[in-house]
Amino acid sequence: MFGMFPELSLLDQFQRLQREIDNAFGVWATPANIRAVAHGAWPAINVGTTDKQVDVYLFAAGLDPKKLDISIQNNTLSISGERKIEMPEADNYYLQERFSGEFKRVLSLPTDVDPNKVDASYKNGVLHITVQRSEASKPKQIQVK
Amino acid sequence: MSETKEVTTKKSGEVQTKKQPEVFLRPLVDVYENETGLTLKADLPGVSNDKLNIHVDKDTLLIEGEVNISMPENLEASYADVRATHYRRSFTLSPELETEKIDASLKDGVLSLHIPKREQFKPRKIEVRTA
Numbered sequence: 001m002f003g004m005f006p007e008l009s010l011l012d013q014f015q016r017l018q019r020e021i022d023n024a025f026g027v028w029a030t031p032a033n034i035r036a037v038a039h040g041a042w043p044a045i046n047v048g049t050t051d052k053q054v055d056v057y058l059f060a061a062g063l064d065p066k067k068l069d070i071s072i073q074n075n076t077l078s079i080s081g082e083r084k085i086e087m088p089e090a091d092n093y094y095l096q097e098r099f100s101g102e103f104k105r106v107l108s109l110p111t112d113v114d115p116n117k118v119d120a121s122y123k124n125g126v127l128h129i130t131v132q133r134s135e136a137s138k139p140k141q142i143q144v145k
Numbered sequence: 146m147s148e149t150k151e152v153t154t155k156k157s158g159e160v161q162t163k164k165q166p167e168v169f170l171r172p173l174v175d176v177y178e179n180e181t182g183l184t185l186k187a188d189l190p191g192v193s194n195d196k197l198n199i200h201v202d203k204d205t206l207l208i209e210g211e212v213n214i215s216m217p218e219n220l221e222a223s224y225a226d227v228r229a230t231h232y233r234r235s236f237t238l239s240p241e242l243e244t245e246k247i248d249a250s251l252k253d254g255v256l257s258l259h260i261p262k263r264e265q266f267k268p269r270k271i272e273v274r275t276a
Contacts, residue, residue, distance in 0.1 A: 011212060014225035043190070044226035050219050057214060059190035059227055061254030090177035090184070097173035098188055107224070125190035125254015126214050 042099040054109050054131045061125030072115045080104035150249035152199045169233035182261035190254035201244045207235040241266035
């Protein structure tokens with residue numbers, strides 16, 4: 001699908017994908033996942049897939065990775081945790097936009113993921129979860145005799 | 146693992162030749178003030194220290210960062226809340242702020258900026274002498 005633009009990074013591809021969908025069908029035409037939440041939920045999530053794995057990225061700055069609860073049941077991935085922002089004593093507070101409190105995000109992954117092969121890492125405020133897809137569902141080349 | 150960040154003061158008239166992306170993410174911030182100065186905290190998930198730029202040009206503070214995350218080859222996007230790779234947000238500063246002494250650090254995608262107030266603008270308590 002993105003083979004025409006190999007020089008673009010994934011995030012640029014997301015943007016292009018969105019623009020193509022919006023242009024072709026209007027914003028409301030694509031069916032939303034039943035577990036989708038209103039735009040602006042914290043943390044923001046991007047999901048990408050390859051033949052081998054599903055990659056989930058949570059844009060969650062300032063988390064304590066030890067306090068994260070990541071679980072997977074069949075193909076449903078849930079991530080919950082807490083980001084508590086302690087506001088210090090100050091004379092004036094001008095902006096308070098950053099999320100503070102408990103969060104939980106649940107998403108449906110493709111049905112062929114292997115719940116025993118999950119990896120998670122946290123770097124620069126992005127939680128990256130990798131779920132391997134099961135061997136049986138990888139695309140196979142079929143030879144014509 | 147907190148890293149300190151150098152703040153570059155841009156000379157006015159400098160031409161920006163770098164190609165600019167068309168869409169920017171607006172980082173969410175907290176801003177508060179006490180007697181010593183202003184504190185700004187910004188969420189910039191995915192930005193590493195070398196992809197963060199903080200510019201002060203006269204009275205404008207500009208925060209820019211680029212999302213830098215590792216991705217496998219041939220990854221196809223299937224769902225995305227984040228649809229741009231660059232953060233950008235600017236603020237207007239006031240003259241009592243000492244822009245040469247801005248202190249910046251980045252930890253786990255959270256930028257902390259402290260902008261001190263000039264000494265003569267700090268509130269002072271006036272003692273009343275008793276006659």
